[in-house]
Amino acid sequence: MKRMRQAVPLLLACAALGASAVLPRPQAYADVPNDRAAAPVAGAEWPLTGGDTAGTWFSSLADINETNAADLGFAWSYDMGTERGQEATPLVVDGVMYTSGIWGNVYALNAASGELLWQYDPQVDGQWGRNACCDVVNRGVAYRDGVVFVASEDGRLHAIDAKTGQARWIADTIVNHKQPYASTGAVILTKDSVVIGNAGADIGDGDLRGYISAWDIRTGAFKWRFFTVPPAPGQPFEHPELELAAKSWGPNRDGRTQNGGTVWDGLSYDPVTDQIVFGTGNASPYLRSADGVRHDDLFNASIIAVNAQNGRMNWYYQTTPGDEWDYDAVQKFVFANLPVDGQPRRVVMQACKNGFFYTLDLKTGKLLAADPFTYVNWAKGVDLATGRPLVTAQADYAREPKNVYPSWAGGHTWNPMSFSPQTGLVYIPAIDAGNVLLNMKANGGSLTHLEGFFSSDGIFPDDLYDPAALKRVFGPLPAKDALQKERPGVKLVREVLRAWDPVVKKVVWEHVTSQGVRGYDGGVLSTAGNLVFQGRGDGSLWIYNARTGAPIKTIQTGSHIMAAPMTYKVNGVQYVAVQAGYGGSGITFPIPPSSAAYAHRNANRILVFKLGGGAVPAPDKREVPPYLPPPPFKATPALIARGEDKFTENCSRCHVLGSPGVTPDLSRLPPEVHAMFNDIVLKGALAPMGMARFDDVVTKADVEAIHAYLIDQQRQGYRAQQSARKASH
Structure with missing residues (x-):
């Protein structure tokens, strides 16, 4: 089969797709009607999910800095009344904090005191929890001109009046509610649209296909939709890009599955080029080859840029052709101006789930760099001329289990990384872990299908790894000693905060944040105060020197932190805030007993800090119910x-x-x-x-x-x- 090109140059794409795909004049920041929509760097306010349109999770505030951050302490908290995963980063606009919780509930709080101003319940039917692959989480709201926008778990978009908390309009974005779609990501706003994707590619038998859709920001009227994989063979293509994609699938598409590619996170909008950049998820099911050949299967595991006005594709780059390892490319993007070959260039950066840090030209999609930021053994590198990874034999687990790095959790997942234009470093919450991948249909165990993994499974070789206990269900697995030989002296499952230089392409400093089991540590914030903030699964909030990585302060909160912090300033006081709560993909695992958060109720809280603050009040002690006498029941x-x-x-x-x-x-x-x-x-x-x-x-x-x-x-x-x-x- 002829190999597909990995990046379609802008002019070639326009010529191939027709006159309707020709871009309008690029938008300048001054052309965007709302100044908050184009804020170059977050300051006193934090108006966008990532702080700014570049998605840097960086703030220009420096009242809290390397000289006084050791004096940071508790200011106020708000108990959200739930006990699930918290993955949102709050916004602060005009002294009000807006954020989302589980199901897509929205909260408006006084940003100085934590007083609840209003709460919005999207009224999601509880049955939608079944469609959520990884808990009923939500990754944040958007704000524009007095309206707050959120996508609820059931895929509806809600436009909420920022003063009253009442819905202005609600739009259903799901094309077929009989399929296991859900929405967990943060919506993005273009100059005139609200855009959202969806989740669900790992649920059922691969019976949905991903897409993003745009809705009029004023009325909620539907505008356009971009599907990420082709329809079933013989069905018409909804837009011309799908004809290009269909040629890459070979015989893998038999019509019984719709093959995934969901856009469950990582949507970004660049007002300069007026384009949306987003990543797509894994194909489903994972093992699909019908002829023994790994086909590219576009546009799964890809980075795509589309015209924000009409949804037509500008360019694409596929990070993992023929993905069989759950290597989504939906991790959040950062836009930046970087020197490339001695010349400044506007780029898009991503620390991808597959373990490679990608730098692409934002306008054309040309691949500029692809380097491992964590341990990788599924590929020995990426050919920059073709854009293709150099896949190794270790990646092939169809016939026998293989310990593949990174794991299905990725070298980096949804937890936001941060880019500091002050230091030039990207701070990545990396997952340095492999997983024993196996084809359950071929490995001799009693199980041949696993919800969320299809006929495959990825088992962490962590401190609880016990091949003997797993053998009946999954078949024979490699001994841990054999796995350890690949990385002597290193825990096979750990998480690491890494400061990565995207120009020289190397790690500048790092800290191991959890070992032995996944701690589900949090996203990252950097500031002009030369600080980096990250929460951990053990309940602690860490503050580092951004240039050297030297720890400055640790605050124990008693609450598991997965989300990324943010910072803002009200009435002359700078605050740092973060949401806390265990869940997400951690719903599949017990709370680590080594965690300080283990002893406390998994209270979903917004925690806020300031200079001169005190100790954080811990949640109530966890009450583990005792084992009760089992009912009398005899079973063979x-x-x-x-x-x-x-x-x-x-x-x-x-x-x-x-x-x-x-x-x-x-x-x-x-x-x-x-x-x-x-x-x-x-x-x-x-x-x-x-x-x-x-x-x-x-x-x-x-x-x-x-x-x-x-x-x-x-x-x-x-x-x-x-x-x-x-x-x-």
């Missing part, structure tokens, strides 16, 4: 084993057994829940609480097997608990 070992398989396949994406997690521990159920177990799973008895009905996925026999397995787990936990109590007495 075969039924229990089948229940384990069905639980792992359908339930483990959200529920953790035996340890505190985000969702209920189903091995500690009270008698009344046991009594209604079938009605919960098959009839949606708890749908208003987010537990949707699963009768279209599992049978009554499946549910009885799952229940038998959970009762057996409760029996084991209860016996161990009682034995420990006896021993303590």
Whole structure:
């Protein structure tokens, strides 16, 4: 098959796609009607999700700086009343803080005191929690001319009056509600549109296709839509770019799946070129080859730029052709002016999930640099002439398990990185972890499908990695000692904050932030005070010297921090704020016991700091319910084993057994829940609480097997608990 070009030059793209794709005159910052929409750097206000249109997560404020940051302390907090994942960065405009929480709830607070001004509930049906791959999170709101915009979990856009908290208009962005679409990303605003993508490529059997869509900022009227993968074979192309994409799929597209490519985060808008730059997600399912050849499968795992006025493509670059490793390219982008070959150039930068740091020309999409910012073994590099990665044999896990770096979690994921124009460094919350990838259909285990992974799975070789315990379900896996030989002396799962120089393409300084298990550490803020801020999974907020990386201050909050901080100034006082709460993709894992946040309730809070502040009040102590006596139920070992398989396949994406997690521990159920177990799973008895009905996925026999397995787990936990109590007495 002829290889597809990796970046379509601007003029060639316009010629190929027709006159309607010709760009209008590039917009200058002064042409944009709202000055906040083109703020070059955040100052007293933080008007955009990333602080500015360049998405730098950098502030020009310097009242808090390297000389006095050690005096930073608690100013105020707001308890959001929920206990799920928090991934949004608040905005501050005219002394008011606007932010979003789970489901797309929106909060307006007095930015000086934390007083709640109003709260907006998008009224999402609880069944939508089933469609959320990675918790019911939301990554932020947008603001323009007295209106706050948010995308709720069910894919609706809401335009909310910033003074009253009342909806001005609501638009449904989902093309088919029978498919598992959800929206978790932050909306972006162009000069006249609201734009959003969606999530869901890892849910079900790959039965949805990604897209972004634009809606009139004043009325909510639909304007245009760009699909990221072609329709089923034989169906008409919605726009001409899809004909180009279809040629790259080979026989991989058989019409039974719609192949993913969702745009679940990372939308960016550049008002200078009036174009939207966004990344696309993984293809689904992961292992698709029908002829033994890895095809490119456009536009999955790609960076795309489209004309903001009509949605027509300006250029594209595919980061991971033929993606089989869950290497989404939706990580947030940063626009910057950098010297390239001695000349200043306007570029777009991304620390991609696949482990490479990409620098592309913002106007044309030309690849300028691609260098590993974390340990990578799936490819030995990127050919700058063709743009293609040089894939290694280690990446092929179709026949036997392989420990592939980076893991499905990526070398960097949604957690924002920050670029400081003052230091010239990019601060990346990197994930230095591999995963044992396997083809479940070929590895001899009892499981052949796993919700969220299809017929593949990626298992972290962390401190809890136990091949013997996993063998029945997943088949034989490599011993940890064998995996360690590739990286002697280094923990196989860890997270690292890295200061990366995008010009000389090297790490300037770094700090290991968690080891042994994923800590789900947070995004990054940098400031003109020569400071870098990052929260960690153990509940601490760290402040570093931006140039040297020297730690300046650590504040223990007692709350898990995944989101990126921001800073603002009200009434002459500079504040630093961050949202706290464990969840997101961490919903699949227990809260790390080593974390200081483990001891406390997973309270979703907005935490705000100022110079001269005090200690942060910790949330209430966590209360882990005891194991209750299990109901009398006799089940055969075969039924229990089948229940384990069905639980792992359908339930483990959200529920953790035996340890505190985000969702209920189903091995500690009270008698009344046991009594209604079938009605919960098959009839949606708890749908208003987010537990949707699963009768279209599992049978009554499946549910009885799952229940038998959970009762057996409760029996084991209860016996161990009682034995420990006896021993303590």
